[in-house]
Amino acid sequence: MPDSSPAKDAPDNPASNSATNPAANPAANTTVNLDEARLQIGDSVQIQPLGEPNGARHYVRLIGFAKNGSVLLSTPKVDGSYIFVRDGQNYVVRAFSGKNAYAFSTTVIRSVAVPYPYLHLSYPKDVRALVVRRGARAKVNLIASSRRLDAQGQEVAEAVAASIRNVSISGALIVSPHPLGLQGETLRLSFKLSLNDMVTLVTLDGVIRAVNPGGEEIGPGMIAYGLEFVGGNPQDRITLTAFVYQKLLEQEAA
Known part of the structure; x- marks a missing residue:
């Protein structure tokens, strides 16, 4: 412990126990x-x-945290300064552990300033767990640059602008008005991810598995490419995984 077959975004009541259809939703609750x-x-x-x-x-x-007691969190900051959190305020807490994402609703029991700022939150009766399958895709709209690679993994084309429409830990759907490559060719995709209030530049290689001309969902004059990520810097893959889990959990709440 992080915007296509789109995954749904944890309801405002994260502990709600509504049924889901695993066949229709790539992330099970x-x-x-x-x-x-x-x-x-x-x-x-x-x-x-x-x-x-x-x-x-x-x-x-x-x-x-103390079971059936309270949960202790650090007080949030904005621009290096602690923000005011009032007693009785209700929050959704989202967390990520292993291959799962979690969410629960809670109430601030006490906002403490001494000996240092932290929050006492009510202990949740239930926690919503989002079990993320490998192919679960988060809806996003990310600006990216794409470069085509040769069989040796060397860049053979200038960077071309593209947009990422959805992303999973194993691939992405990208669109561009420009031809990026043919099915079976490899692209080097660079894009920025915002996670934990930090922006990170991520670069991943992806094999083109599908090419589709533009339609109503994609936009006129656009070409859609289905990519499967291959290799890549391990740290970039970890960052991507955390980002996808964060987005899936946020989208479940929408």
């Missing part, structure tokens, strides 16, 4: 206890005001 999530002290978690889909999301650290 279950309900667990907080201790089953196996979150670790120091993990980065995201908090957002409950019931505010466009509310500010802040990344904080898990300090610890």
Whole structure:
């Protein structure tokens, strides 16, 4: 512990137990206890005001929790300064562990300033677990640059602008008004990801598995390419995985 067959984005009530159809949704939902999530002290978690889909999301650290007692998180900061959090405020907390993403609703029991700022949150009765399958795709709209590679992995074409419409940990759907390559060829894709309030430039190679001319969903004059990621820097793959899990969980909440 992180915007196509689109995955749905955790309802504002993250612990809701609505049924899902695994065949229709690449990410399956279950309900667990907080201790089953196996979150670790120091993990980065995201908090957002409950019931505010466009509310500010802040990344904080898990300090610890006492079962059936409370959850302790660091107080969020903006531009290096702690923000005011009132007692009684309701939040959605989102976290990532292993191949799963988790969300639960909670209430601020006490916002503490001494000896250092931190939050006491109510212990959740249920935690929504999003079990992310390998092919689960998050809807995004990311600007990217694409370069075609030869059989030796060397760049043989100038960078061409493209847009990423959805992404998974194993591939992406990209569109461009320019020809990028043929089925079976490899592209080097570079794009920026925003995760934990930090922007990271990621570069991954992907084999073109499908090429489709533009339609209503893609846009006139656009060409769609289905990519399967291959190789790549391990750190970039980790960053991508965290980003996809974050987006899937956020989209479940929309």
